[in-house]
Amino acid sequence: MPDNKEKFEQLNQVIEELRDQPGALMPVMQRAQNIFGCVSLDVQKAIAEGLGVTLSEVYGVATFYSQFKLKPAGKYVISVCLGTACYVKGSQKVLDRLSEELKIPVGDTTDDGLFTLQATRCLGACGLAPVMTVNDEVYGRLVPDDVPGILAKYKE
């Protein structure tokens, strides 16, 4: 992937720098995620080769900690608030509907790279509960049936 060549060079520098430190895997993966925005298969392979560990170790760590992303975030990141106020006002149903419409589980990104769906803690807009954001735009007082219309706005 020629457009990523620079990023992989950066990653190799990080590996070079941290290789001899005990427990280098986690910090390398964190730095890799900062560089690439995620730890994709190719990134994980490069880390495994660079540190002399197996791909299954890297993948095991990547899937153990929710902070690591396996795919780059979508163009639009949808964050549904599951804070107390939003939750009692039914935000779980909104989240479920999003998951159903986008055909991805929470935490995943659609294959076209358009949407990432995630659950978040309190967004500080409890008066608008239930709340979600799409990138920087805030949507409040949601019901599940609002979901298709909101998604349609971003699909064109």
Add this chain to the structure above:
Amino acid sequence: MENMINLTIDGVQVSVPAGSTVLEAARAANIHIPTLCYLKDVNQIGACRVCVVDVGARALQAACVYPVAEGMVVKTNTPAVRQARKTVVELLLSIHDRKCLSCPRNNNCELQDLCRDLGIEDDNRFAGGVNHYDIDDASPCVVRDNNKCVLCRRCVAACHNQQNVGVIGAVRRGFNTAIESPWGFKLAQTGCVNCGQCIVACPVGALREKDSIKPVEALLNSPKHVVVQPAPAVRAALGEEFGLPMGTSVTGKMVAALRRLGFDKVFDTDFGADLTILEEGTELVQRITNKGVLPMITSCSPGWIKYCETYNPDFLPNLSSCKSPHEMLGAVIKTYYAEKAGIDPKDIAVVSVMPCTAKKFESKRPELSNDGMQDVDEVITTRELARMIRAAGIDFANLPDEDFDSLLGESTGAGVIFGATGGVMEAALRFAYEAVTGKELEKVEFHEVRGLKGVKEAEIDLNGTKLNVAVAHGTGNAQQLLDSVRNGEKQYQFIEVMCCPGGCVTGGGQPIVKSDVRMSVNVSAERAKALYGEDEGKALRKSQDNEELKVLYKEYLGEPGSHKAHHLLHTTYVARDKYENIK
């Protein structure tokens, strides 16, 4: 004098070396602490909490990892300890696919043993959510059914630590944790070497060999002329499946059982082993004389071959070009024997009984064929043969001893010991000595290459010519050996590598020995004794003395390394990318 630690376990005074665990100390005092994730020399991580004991600390401690201390008082049998163990097992059962009656490990399952010993009354006490996993049966060798997995990680330890392969691991976390290959890949898509050490490490039925019984039964019920050949190591372990003591050699009964199963001819892979020695020994002598690529490395073990192809492709020129013994014999059966018996080779099927799961993959390699026919058609493991014998209602323990069929059934002691680590080396040395010196070898035993040290080295004196050799078993040990050769630290002319720790006697297709037995018995050593005992009892102990083999060369192949021998008995290898099937 070792530093000894004194402690009390259930009121019994015990003295054990410093550094021992409570579990080891208890075993020394004949006190049985149940275990699940523990597997001696493989996995000691205190993960499952089945072995918890009261050591006087605030919480119960896992005996398998808790070190002994002077004056420690351990209680292994209090109500709290017993309840804690029960709860652990009941929680495991709540997500376990409890179809025990149709499980390959029925009656040989460590989880069943725990339920029985701990007195589990309700296997559904913690009924609730269950994860459902697809069975991964895409590999030609290993099948994983995570619905039966207890997450003990014994397979992971065998794959990573013993074998240095590491294509499986724990993924995700909490309730969603599973043992899988990365990125959801099937095992067949990874750099798995098919050794099956994960299977023999598994306490339950989450891992098994890919079934080849059905295709073999189909062959037996077809008009084909079906020839069978069992590997050396099979006879050293098959008896265990029928209650015979470990280390009993059951060659004669095995032959009788194979005949009763309906095979038309019973030939011996040991004959193929003798044949391998003549070809491989000749190749070694030629490489030394003609300044060919050295060290030459043995090529009998298909797990090792795939390991070398995948992880050390720079050593491919070092691999002997010899096919493995059963493949050689398969090629000879479909040519020489077919001609002798007047049977069209297309009407012959060759079935190999192997201690090995990787042989299933090997038999399908396109390189191991001749005239569009695979040298070997099907491979069953020792365990599968035992299943076939049971299903046929054969009273194995009371069978008479029978002999292999002649033409390709004779073998020498050198062929027999192939099944133990160092055996191929020793057999080759028995040949090489006479080939190089032209003198008769008086003392045929080479004790330096026997035993279970991870890497064995020896300098062999061939009447003035020095031969530096090394033997490694387990690909983890093999990697260390290769690294020392690659960086120039060590120089050898000849190396034997066996994929599985202990060699074929403890291969991935052999009868499964439970963790508590493995704690007190050295399985590799016991089974190897059966082979070395058989070797000692043989009139002929050098491959070159095999009479039927002499006839094969005289009438058909010419001489070792001849053009015809090369065509039929030698092969090539391919470098593999460990991620080649991972997109």
